[in-house]
């Protein structure tokens with residue numbers, strides 16, 4: 001009993017470190033609102049940096065975390081199920097960037113097309 005509890009904690013630590021959380025990239029405590037994700041991940045230039053291949057491992061991790069928040073949100077406009085697919089694809093490609101899959105940056109660029117997503121899910125102002 002005691003042993004398995006330690007083993008479980010050990011596993012979580014290894015996974016956490018493996019993901020880079022041990023290097024200072026802290027996961028968000030809460031779901032970040034879409035507008036904050038936009039300001040930090042998109043408008044802030046992080047997306048561009050990642051697509052160009054200039055982002056650090058920590059930045060890639062932070063971006064993935066924000067894409068997770070994106071999926072966890074409901075869109076202010078449009079079909080919620082389609083939103084999960086659209087934001088989910090961006091999240092998957094952000095994960096591919098983190099693990100270093102080939103072609104991940106190109107796939108991420110395609111799935112984070114600003115205008116395509118805004119046309120469907122951003123309320124016109």
Ligand code: HEC
Nearest residue numbers: 034035038042043047076086087112113114117118121122
């Ligand atoms: C997966 C869909 C999606 C993608 C991709 C996306 N956006 Fe957005 N964006 C939204 C949604 C939805 C809103 C509206 C949020 C709201 O009003 O609550 C928004 C709002 C914004 C806003 C306004 C934020 C505010 O405070 O009102 C900016 C700026 C923005 N996006 C920039 C970008 C840029 C730049 C890109 C491309 C690099 C981008 N977005 C890609 C979904 C997306």
